[in-house]
Amino acid sequence: MNYVFQFNVVWEHLPELLEGALLTIQLSATAMALGLCVAVVCAYGKSSGPRPVHWLVAAYVELIRNTPFLVQIFIFYFSLPVIGLRLTANTAALVAMTVNLGAYASEIIRAGIEAIPHGQVEAARALGLKRVQIFRFIIIFPAVKTVYPALASQFILLMLSSSVVSTISAVELTAITNSLASTTFRSFEFYFVATGLYLAIALGFRGGLSAIYWAVFQRGRAA
């Protein structure tokens, strides 16, 4: 091996890499929040909504889950302008990530909803609660608590897949790493460190999500 590693070059550009990491975190967190809303609505629609809504959501979910994320991004960024909807790269990235997460998360949450013992729903109905109220108070909280690990894993996956939005020139960690690697010709070192940064972000997200679980679901609440 006659290659000389020059990680000091990476060290010099660390601030830019960290800025990229921050952008990745912001992009992912926003997409998580929005995607979760989409997911809850879709889960409700598919499990308790009228038949047409059920099929619409089912089609949405199957479409997203059986096509690559990269192609979904291309459609949002390159195909939509043709019909007049022109999004900036970062906006297209956010929309694509939200739509993607929404599909996967809605299935996960739907599984949690179906795990709620039917007796609880019947009891709520007997008490005269309306459907939306039942969903809001009896169903969604325990459902999310049950499927939280699966949901957390899906969030991490989303954050990792954000690296692909670099192809449409959205600005995040991978895009910044690409440009640094190509200008300094130290590709291996930069990609190696960037990979480490992603790993750190993933671990951080795991910790953060665990903390959220503890704060929301386990502080002496009778769930």
Added chain:
Amino acid sequence: MGRSFGTGEFLFLLKAIPSTLLLSLGALAGGAIVGFFIAILRIAPSRPLRWLATGYIGLFQGTPVLMQLFVTYYGLAVLFNIQVDAWSAVLLAFSLYSGAFLGEIWRGSIEAIPRAQWEAAACLSLSFPKQLWYVILPQAARISIPPTVGFAVQLIKNTSIAAIIGFVELTRAGQLMTNTTFKPMIVYPIVAALYFILCWPLSLLAQTLERRIDAALGLKQHF
């Protein structure tokens, strides 16, 4: 402006499908070998070996696939002085990636087998390898089929990421077609549809198999 999108252009897309499938199959095969060892390491009596396997899985599950591609490609060039062609680099990267996921799936399958089966086999004077071979692995293999098929779908979609480093498979073919026809509103949805045709039947198969195997063995592996 640009070529019109006709049969010839559609055929160009179709001709890229074998590359996608070949890469997926190759990575699945390579990943199966890696995954088998990872699964065994994960249940090994020695703690360092278990940590090694856990670390490997954590690495590939905690970093973006795109980064894994970059690091593999540049890493091979740098560490082993090999200038690999796109195929080899991509196949290696996806095999290592698949190995991590398959290893985790298969470890889960092995651990889903009740302890009582191990005990019964041991009490028939079978050695540990024979317990594994005659009693545990045949049952674990059956349970592992649905999630393995599910992962195959994930793999097919993830091969699209190889397009980013220029490897010509279905997504890259779509990019090339868009660049010559300037019709992203036609090309990318068609690419998505082609992926859908590849993936959806497999997804349905995985769901059907899960139901059937659950009934036959009375065991279910939850993911």
Added chain:
Amino acid sequence: MPLLALNSISKQFGAHQALEEVSLAVEPGEVVAIIGRSGSGKSTLLRCINGLERPDSGTIEFDNKALEPTPRRLKALRREIGIVFQSYNLFPHLCVERNITLGPTAAKGIKPAAARELARKVLRMVDLEDKIAAYPQQLSGGQQQRVAIARALAMEPRLVLFDEITAALDPELIGEVIRVLDKLARDGMTMVLVTHEMGFARRSADTIVFMHQGRIWEKGPPAKLFSAPATAELASFIDAILSVDLSARRHVG
């Protein structure tokens, strides 16, 4: 010379003392029934005999050889000591014949044809020869348990352990299993059973061992223990068992 000798076996699980200084000797051909309330340590004791549990102190001798927990010695031991579990633990992916021939062929190196003959022989002993090609899921609980007994017998052990083998069965299926146990006892098999089946114990056991709080509280022939329990604990235990609706236990004696 006892076939099996347990000397001062003690075992703790965390803070719970499961076994305390338990000593027991089993002669060849003897049928020992271990009875007692749940948590008295019966199953733990049984599982120590073939190495599924490791005692904290004390020694176990089988055939005058001390029991060493090395994989090789355990493997050799388990060729001579068979066990039948409460939940049968048949291998669901194998048919009945293969369940039975797996041990002899893979662990003892017996040729497949001879093993198949052996399978027929032991299935005849448990009255299930016609089910030789069936799969466990196709059998009732009582049939599965009899196959489990046949599987243990196919290894031609010198001692067979039975861990509450009727406890998981529907009442109407218990009789067929008890009949097999009676036959094995008559044929001179050395058996150690943890059981609640008092009828069987009274009828076919040579020695009853009553365990309480991890110790052997009383030990002796069934006639003596059942008709004249020496301790209050055994007396109340017998009372509790026999006060179960007698019509449901028609198969007893």
